[in-house]
Amino acid sequence: xxxxxxxxxxxxxxxxxxxxxxxxxxxxxxxxxxxxxxxxxxxxxxxxxxxxxxxxxxxxxxxxxxxxxxxxxxxxxxxxxxxxxxxxxxxxxxxxxxxxxxxxxxxxxxxxxxxxxxxxxxxxxxxxxxxxxxxxxxxxxxxxxxxxxxxxxxxxxxxxxxxxxxxxxxxxxxxxxxxxxxxxxxxxxxxxxxxxxxxxxxxxxxxxxxxxxxxxxxxxxxxxxxxxxxxxxxxxxxxxxxxxxxxxxxxxxxxxxxxxxxxxxxxxxxxxxxxxxxxxxxxxxxxxxxxxxxxxxxxxxxxxxxxxxxxxxxxxxxxxxxxxxxxxxxxxxxxxxxxxxxxxxxxxxxxxxxxxxxxxxxxxxxxxxxxxxxxxxxxxxxxxxxxxxxxxxxxxxxxxxxxxxxxxxxxxxxxxxxxxxxxxxxxxxxxxxxxxxxxxxxxxxxxxxxxxxxxxxxxxxxxxxxxxxxxxxxxxxxxx
Amino acid sequence: xxxxxxxxxxxxxxxxxxxxxxxxxxxxxxxxxxxxxxxxxxxxxxxxxxxxxxxxxxxxxxxxxxxxxxxxxxxxxxxxxxxxxxxxxxxxxxxxxxxxxxxxxxxxxxxxxxxxxxxxxxxxxxxxxxxxxxxxxxxxxxxxxxxxxxxxxxxxxxxxxxxxxxxxxxxxxxxxxxxxxxxxxxxxxxxxxxxxxxxxxxxxxxxxxxxxxxxxxxxxxxxxxxxxxxxxxxxxxxxxxxxxxxxxxxxxxxxxxxxxxxxxxxxxxxxxxxxxxxxxxxxxxxxxxxxxxxxxxxxxxxxxxxxxxxxxxxxxxxxxxxxxxxxxxxxxxxxxxxxxxxxxxxxxxxxxxxxxxxxxxxxxxxxxxxxxxxxxxxxxxxxxxxxxxxxxxxxxxxxxxxxxxxxxxxxxxxxxxxxxxxxxxxxxxxxxxxxxxxxxxxx
Numbered sequence: 058x059x060x061x062x063x064x065x066x067x068x069x070x071x072x073x074x075x076x077x078x079x080x081x082x083x084x085x086x087x088x089x090x091x092x093x094x095x096x097x098x099x100x101x102x103x104x105x106x107x108x109x110x111x112x113x114x115x116x117x118x119x120x121x122x123x124x125x126x127x128x129x130x131x132x133x134x135x136x137x138x139x140x141x142x143x144x145x146x147x148x149x150x151x152x153x154x155x156x157x158x159x160x161x162x163x164x165x166x167x168x169x170x171x172x173x174x175x176x177x178x179x180x181x182x183x184x185x186x187x188x189x190x191x192x193x194x195x196x197x198x199x200x201x202x203x204x205x206x207x208x209x210x211x212x213x214x215x216x217x218x219x220x221x222x223x224x225x226x227x228x229x230x231x232x233x234x235x236x237x238x239x240x241x242x243x244x245x246x247x248x249x250x251x252x253x254x255x256x257x258x259x260x261x262x263x264x265x266x267x268x269x270x271x272x273x274x275x276x277x278x279x280x281x282x283x284x285x286x287x288x289x290x291x292x293x294x295x296x297x298x299x300x301x302x303x304x305x306x307x308x309x310x311x312x313x314x315x316x317x318x319x320x321x322x323x324x325x326x327x328x329x330x331x332x333x334x335x336x337x338x339x340x341x342x343x344x345x346x347x348x349x350x351x352x353x354x355x356x357x358x359x360x361x362x363x364x365x366x367x368x369x370x371x372x373x374x375x376x377x378x379x380x381x382x383x384x385x386x387x388x389x390x391x392x393x394x395x396x397x398x399x400x401x402x403x404x405x406x407x408x409x410x411x412x413x414x415x416x417x418x419x420x421x422x423x424x425x426x427x428x429x430x431x432x433x434x435x436x437x438x439x440x441x442x443x444x445x446x447x448x449x450x451x452x453x454x455x456x457x458x459x460x461x462x463x464x465x466x467x468x469x470x471x472x473x474x475x476x477x478x479x480x481x482x483x484x485x486x487x488x489x490x491x492x493x494x495x496x497x498x499x500x501x502x503x504x505x506x507x508x509x510x511x512x513x514x515x516x517x518x519x520x521x522x523x524x525x526x527x528x529x530x531x532x533x534x535x536x537x
Numbered sequence: 538x539x540x541x542x543x544x545x546x547x548x549x550x551x552x553x554x555x556x557x558x559x560x561x562x563x564x565x566x567x568x569x570x571x572x573x574x575x576x577x578x579x580x581x582x583x584x585x586x587x588x589x590x591x592x593x594x595x596x597x598x599x600x601x602x603x604x605x606x607x608x609x610x611x612x613x614x615x616x617x618x619x620x621x622x623x624x625x626x627x628x629x630x631x632x633x634x635x636x637x638x639x640x641x642x643x644x645x646x647x648x649x650x651x652x653x654x655x656x657x658x659x660x661x662x663x664x665x666x667x668x669x670x671x672x673x674x675x676x677x678x679x680x681x682x683x684x685x686x687x688x689x690x691x692x693x694x695x696x697x698x699x700x701x702x703x704x705x706x707x708x709x710x711x712x713x714x715x716x717x718x719x720x721x722x723x724x725x726x727x728x729x730x731x732x733x734x735x736x737x738x739x740x741x742x743x744x745x746x747x748x749x750x751x752x753x754x755x756x757x758x759x760x761x762x763x764x765x766x767x768x769x770x771x772x773x774x775x776x777x778x779x780x781x782x783x784x785x786x787x788x789x790x791x792x793x794x795x796x797x798x799x800x801x802x803x804x805x806x807x808x809x810x811x812x813x814x815x816x817x818x819x820x821x822x823x824x825x826x827x828x829x830x831x832x833x834x835x836x837x838x839x840x841x842x843x844x845x846x847x848x849x850x851x852x853x854x855x856x857x858x859x860x861x862x863x864x865x866x867x868x869x870x871x872x873x874x875x876x877x878x879x880x881x882x883x884x885x886x887x888x889x890x891x892x893x894x895x896x897x898x899x900x901x902x903x904x905x906x907x908x909x910x911x912x913x914x915x916x917x918x919x920x921x922x923x924x925x926x927x928x929x930x931x932x933x934x935x936x937x938x939x940x941x942x943x944x945x946x947x948x949x950x951x952x953x954x955x956x957x958x959x960x961x962x963x964x965x966x967x968x969x970x971x972x973x974x975x976x977x978x979x980x
Contacts, residue, residue, distance in 0.1 A: 110801065113634035118608035119625040121618070122595075133581075138590035141612040151590070157664065158588050190632040213801055249803055249914065258803065258914045298919070300942065300978035301771040331581070332687055333724055335731065411593065450907045450921070454724055454733035455766075457938050459908035459921035481910035481919040481940050483978075487729070533910070533919040533940025535976040537773050 061181055065236035068224045069099045069123065073143035080228045082145065086152040087129050088230060090159045094130040094391060096369065099123075099143060099226040100410040105185050106219040109197040117190075126410040127151040130392055131159035139411045173233075175372035178358045178365045179266035181238035184220040187268030193218060196269070196278060200246060204282030208290065212256075213249040214282075218242075220269065227370035235370030241265075241361065241517060243506065244272050246281045250289040259289030260463075263504035265359050281504075288445065288464050291476045298465065298480035298534025304440035305482065305530040306433055306468065310501035311446055313520035316351055317421050317509065318449035318458040319486040320344070324353075324378050324386075325416040325511075326393035326404070328453050335456030335487050339384050345490030347382040348426050355403055355419030361505040362420035362519030366403070369414055373403035378421075379490070390416045408514040418509060422521030426496025430524040433495045435471040441532050442466045442473050443482070456486035481533040489527065497524030538657050540699070544711040547572065547701035550614060554598055555705055557623045563600035563630070565641050565705045567839065570596045570614070573698035578664055580671035581690030588664045591696065600626045604635045638865040641839070646861070646871055647708050648836035648843070655828040656714040658742035660695045667693040670719070670749050677753030678723040682761045689722035689733065691753060695743070708840040716831070717743040721756040726764050734759035739962050741829050759904075766923065766935035768980040775900035775953070776941055776975045777893060779924070780960035782903050783970040787821070787883060789911050789918070789945055790814075791965070794854065795874075796863020798913055805916030805946055806854070814854045815949050818886070821849040825879035832964035838876030846872070848881070883967040885957035893956040893969045895930035901977060902927050903941065916945035939979040948972055 066077050080097060087095040101123040108116045125148060126139035136158030138151035188196070197216045204214050223239040245262030261284035265271050272278040307315060320336070328334035336344065345351070355373025357363050364373050369391050377385045389397070390405030393416055406417035434442065442465060449460030461481045466473045502521035509518040547570045558566035575591035597610040600623065607629030609622045662670075675691035694717065701711030720737035736755035738747035747755075778786055790806075798804040806814060825843035827833050834843055839861055848856050859867070860875035888896060907921035919942040925932045956968035 107629075113636060114632070115634055115636040115639065116606060116608070117629035117633055118610070119622075119629060120610040121622070121625075122612045124612065134585055135587045137587065138592070140592055141594060154590055155588070158585065190628065194632055194634075213803075215801070249801070251802075256802065256807075256914050258912075298942075300940075300976050302978075302980055331689070333689055333731075333733065335729070411591070413587065413589065448909045450909075452733065452907070454731050455763075455937060456729075457907070457921065457923070459910070459940075461908050461910040461919065478915070478917050479910065479912055479919065480942065481908050481921055483907070483921040483938055483940050485938060531768070531938065531940060531978050531980070533921070533942050533976075533978045535919070535942045535944070537771055537976045537978070 061238060062234060062236040064181065065224050065226050065238060069101045069143065069226050073123065075143050075145060079145050083127065083148045083152050084228060084230060086149055087127070087156055090129065090156040092129045092131045092159045093395065095230040096128050097228040098126045098368065098410050101224045103185055103222040106217060107193055107197060109201055109216040110213065112201060114194050114197050124410040127155055128413065129155050129159055133396055134158050135413060137413050175365055176356065178356060178363050179240060182240055182268055183222040184240045184242045184268035185222055187270060193269065196272065200278045200282050203279050204246060204248060204286060207283060207286045208250060210250040210252050211248050211286065212251045215247045217245045225368065227368065229370055233370070235366050237366050239266060240268060242267060242269055242271055244278050244281060246285045248285045248289050250293060252293050255293060257289050257292035259285040259287065259292060261285040261288065262506045264361055265505050266361065266363060267359055291464055295476040295478045297536040298477040299441065299532055300534040300537045302529050302531050304437050305527045305532065306437060306440060306442045307522070307525045307527065308442070308444035309497060309499045309524050310521060311503040312443060313422055313503065313522035314446050314449050314460050316423055316522060317418060317518065317520045318451040318460055319484060319489050320351065320378070321418050321421045322451050323453045323456065323486050324388055326387045326389040326397060327416050329387050330393045330397050334453045336384065340386070342384055343382050344384045344487055345379050345382040346493045348496040349379055349382050349490050349493055350424045351379040351421070352377050352424065353388055353404065353418050353421045357420055360420050360502065360519050361507065361517045362418070364419060367405045368407045369405035371401045371403045371405060373419055376402045388416045388418060390414055406516050408516060412514050415512065417511065417516055418518050420502065420519035420521065422502060423523065425498050425500035425523045428495045428497050430497045430499050433497055433524050433526050434468060434473060436495065436526065437468045438470060440468045442468050451486060457483065458486050459483045477534065483531045483533060489530065492528045493525055494528050495526040499523050539713050543699050544701060544713065547699055547711055548709055550596070551701050551703040551709060554596065554619055554623065555703055557620055558598065558600045559705065561623055561627050562602065563627060564603055565601040566598060567641060567704035568596065568598040569700065569702045571698060571700040573696055575694065575696035576662065576664065576667060577692060577694045578667035578671055579690050579692035580668055580675055581688055583672055583676065585668045586690055596622065598623060598626050600630050601640060602630045604637055604639050605630045605633045606636065606639045607633055638862055641704050641706055642841045642861040642871060644706050646841045647706065648840060651710060651835050652826060654826060654833045654835065656712065656741050656833060658715045659697045660715065660717050660743040662695055674719060674721050674749035674753040677750040678721045678757040681754050681757030684725045684761050684764060685723050685757050686727050687724040691721040694718045702840055704840055710836065710840070715741055717746060719746055719749060719752050721753045723756050723760050725760040730764065732760055732763035732766065734763060739831065741831065763935045766937040768938045769926065769936050769977055770980060771978050773974050773976055775897055776972045777897040777900065777902045778970045779902065779904045780958050780967060780969050782906055783967045784960060784963055784965040785906060786970060787881065787965050787967050790949060791858060791878060791881065792913050794857050796857060796859040796867060799857060800863050800866035803914050805914065809854050810857060812854060813852050815849055815852040816952055817852040819849055819852045819952060820847065820884040822847045822882055823879055824882050827880050830880050832878065832880040834879050837873045841871050841873045841875060843873040843879050878964060881965045883955060885959060885968045886955050888954055888956045890956055890958040890969060893954060893971060894927055896954055897927055897971055898930060899928045901936070902932065918943050918945050918948060939977055942976045942978065
């Protein structure tokens, strides 16, 4: 850990000409006001992307960004300023600006215990350097060539490869420093296929907090291509989706976006402190059938949604949200935890130094049940089997949420029959999980593609679930 | 009002970038430098909640080595960083493939006239004044109706920035612009029947925004109107998209006629140029030079002159929406739309909103859509919706937890009427849109 801290101090502070002890000067300026909490978030990120289409690698981009965000909190009031210049005079000016918000504050300073150690969940390497540029190009070209071989109906293949190397340093008011080095890679393949004038697409991707070698292990990159083609093949056969309320079986893995939208956002601490969530004040109440246990777990090694420490320096946790159907807990950052009188759960996240942290999910998933997935399908007389999804959205106040299928089939007399076109599913968060009547034994996490948006801030997340049977969800097809 | 000294400061940096690119061997280059400063304050339950000072800057460069292209960006504008950024772009370009369509715009397409579009109106507002305005706005919302039970607060945002763009063909231009907004979000009802809604106003000139009172009241009015919302049974019926939702419908059309979707053949409107895609009363055109409008610009992201032109008239698709690259891929000319459209305007009919409701007769008024259920390749459309059930032109009750579905090709052809209740808050200017029929799924 000390090595990593030294490395990050070097890459962010010293590289910009700021001496580590000068942080204390900025903090002293902040602490001259009667506030509850203060932090300075330093960040340096490198990002690159490469994309292939029409058989050629026609674009690549590279970016370097760094900066620092200065925050003070008094009660529920926050003052915040940031700069892309990590220089003492600029940080002192920012500190003087933001502490104005607590001029009338009376709160005593809270003593926050900052953990001194935590588990490192990923290697602190720079994924941009894990392959040389020619090898990155060769990887994209190989995925393109191998994917095109799979089906003569393929008209276009698009492959993208991105990597981020993020160094962060959080200075807290107690003088502690927490550092993290976060690698993140992602590869995506999408194909367009044409048959008899009909045009359909399929796409698949994956990623991890790892380096580019992740895509070479077990030929993962080629597997994404095969899966994209398979989805496009299915979509070429798809008929109009049904409309109305019916039994829906959700496949394992990425369909766990249901949990993220339907309940995850509603269990973020800020909404619950303010009483604006459909789940506000419902701890200890039944919000799901007793087959359901849902956690938010930021501690899974190497996962896209994982963090060794969150963006406030709190080590991430495995937080039980729903246990056997009973609502157990919310996800918290420091501010909301303090105001609600609970412990932070390591869910304080921010898109960058230029954004304020707030409670966000990490990897949100449901634990496996006991049912054989085939038995679940067999139990449905008429319904929809949704195997893959695009994105989703939720209104945390009314609890209404949507998510859209990208691969779905009709279930007729206990058998998966015909594929149907993409349709949006809509439900009510606080009661959708009460309709879960079977939970499979096949829990899977998604392949590492999730990005969650909240208040204009994007962060990488993960989801997962076993096969689930929901007795009644509205399916938005055209076949009325 | 343009601060020429600040524009010139940025121009110097962009020129240095272009010179450095040439020095490092690039055969052509383009570069942009933007600086943005802002203040955001929010208040909740009558007290300040956050005060944020924004200060962003960034440079972006694209270099060409013949037909090979590379890009890089950074927010560090120190001389060393500028060199490193060019180096990174050049390194990528060396590895990228030859692309016969890549390159700067044809010189004759570059803008040569730069009228003052009245885009820059800095708002002299400090945190204290912003807080007072946000509190006034939220108070108006909270006081509007006894049913208002909680609040997510009100916020005031003010941004002002400078952007300079140049390329190695000698184009070097910049301008300043401002953007201010006021928004409010409140809750009505309690427990399981709780609803939230919001309203906002946005303008280049703060004096043109709706008053804090009005923004707060509209937010509250919208939240209260949702109380008692229920689902509908599954059915087919006519659907009226409120103006805020109609712009999304036009946005989906725009996506399908954009060069990137077309050359990738990822559009439900392939080969639709000069064919009837909407009823013959529909005209959609671009008005890039409107004074003071949110989407105005005399040149696009590549320096190409923007064009006031028809995209659809008599319901016929007259023009795609193209950048230099996508135009070359399609064997066409750029339409000055690198980076998007500029004040895309859908001509309105005679009907105001009340008349549109009357014309809807019995059907669904959609005021909110959820999710991304639009397939650009096939045009298949399925999204979560809420709004109101309307009978004989009169709103009956709020509805929620339903979906609306169809296919965009048919939906666009089945437009019955377009209202004159235009929403001017975005880059797409359109009134409410009435569709003959869609599939509704519900309880």
